[in-house]
Amino acid sequence: MNNLKLLNEALEYIEQHMKEDIHTEDIADACYCSKSSLEKLFKNVTHISVREYIIRRRMTKAARMLIENPEMTVLDAALEYGYSSHEAFTRIFYQKWNCLPSKYRENKRVLEIFPKINLNLETGGYKIMGRKFDISELYDLFKSRKDCYFVCGDIRSLIPINEISIKAGDLAILESLKRMEDAAGEDDVVFRIGGDEFVILTSSTEEAYAKAIAEKIVSHNGECIHSDGKDIPLSLYVTWLKIADRPLRYSELFVQLNQSLTQVKGKLMRGELEPLTKAEENNL
DSSP states (O other): HHHHHHHHHHHHHHHTTSOOOOOOOHHHHHHTTTTHHHHHHHHHHSSSOOHHHHHHHHHHHHHHHHHHHOOOOHHHHHHHHSSSSHHHHHHHHHHHSSSSSHHTTOOOOOOSSSSOOOEEOOOOTTTTTEEEEOOOOGHHHHHHHSSSSSEEETTTTTHHHHHHHHHHHHHHHHHHHHHHHSSSSTTOOOOSSSSEEEEEESOOOOHHHHHHHHHHTTTTOOEEEETTTTTEOHHHEEEOOOSSOOOOOOOHHHHHHHHHHHHHHHHTTTOOOOSSSOOOOOOO
């Protein structure tokens, strides 16, 4: 079996057995490969271990469950995802979200900090073209807000932060999402589309509204996150755009958002644009 096709099967197995007591050996057996081969492949492509990916996905799912089911206790969520105690679950939740489950619940907004990874595979050769996160659950909302603005953010220099430590990289992602969430309006939706790329789907068709959100995010550029005694400056590239008129396929939407961020980032790095710049509106 091709390696990346194998990895896709492993990712699907994890999603289907998320609430069970699964281990790397179980996933390898289900995919008819060795544990060592799967671990090596997983680390090379996702840059984290199989166990870490499972924990991240569980904590993302559990966070959504706590928001969407206000009657559910933290212990209920812990047991649902295989943790035997409130304390064990809370410790892991805090490590991934940097806040307690009860505090997270106060936000009243669902964030997909670690959405499911999808692999773009080149037809025939299954050659990896990049990773993206699954935002298909939001597609109906995209269609209903087809005339509304998007605000897109991209972490500047995430790789050097990740090289400090995985914890530092996770904190950078959390802080970036927090900055976007704090800037977003009550009816806006914040989600993650790539390793260091984030999007707000606003509820407004007014460009001034999107620009104001972008300015709030950029106003925090240079502020530090704190990890293991180190102060690490964090900044985001930010742009806003509207994808006009005709209905979009899910794949087209992802590509358009990603390309808009890449284009604006490139122009900013080359000094062709001011630090806060509107992307060209896109007609697909």
